[in-house]
Amino acid sequence: MSTLYSTTVNAVGGRNGTVKSDDGLLDLGLAMPGSLGGKGDATNPEQLFAAGYAACFGNAVIHVTRNQEQTIKDDDVEVAATVGLGPNGSGGFTLSVTLEVTLTGVDQAAAEAIVAQAHEVCPYSNATRGNIDVALHVQTR
Structure with a gap:
């Protein structure tokens, strides 16, 4: 690689x-x-992780629409990442993430499809997949 x-x-x-x-x-x-x-x-580390994931995921949304009919521009995507820290049941800790993604200029179905594609290409999503719970919530404005 x-x-x-x-x-x-x-x-x-x-x-x-x-x-x-x-x-x-x-x-x-x-x-x-x-x-x-x-x-x-x-x-704290969770805030830094949330900031990195939100920014990276927003760029993944922009990336997956570059060659589509409806593109998402920088100002058309907002991602709020919530990172939770909790016990894992064996003396350690685990993280959870919720991504609230808001897209402008597309309908709900298109927004959901774009976010699903972004979740497949985002490096943070790929790094966390199968390791921590990541919930995606999509809305349009």
Whole structure:
């Protein structure tokens, strides 16, 4: 497999530490969420995962319509990703994801077909498939 893009992010200090990308564009402090007993005064891994999945999935929607009669432009797609963290029953933890996808300019049936195609090509969807629960909800405006 050829790699189209690669990046490295260094994490120091776990959930109460920092993350910094090799190019310096990402440089953030982290904090345990308040609901988990932390300060909650900085971002956390689940928020970063949700942001990455939402942005990547939105681009997958745009990608799958490039050669279709009705294309989806950047401003025609909005993805809200909700990432949940819960116990897995054996002392560890698991993630769950809900993607709320809103498309403009297409009817509901077309929107659902586009989102299904996007879910097949999105690298985050492919990485999570069979590993965590991902729920898709589609609406139009």
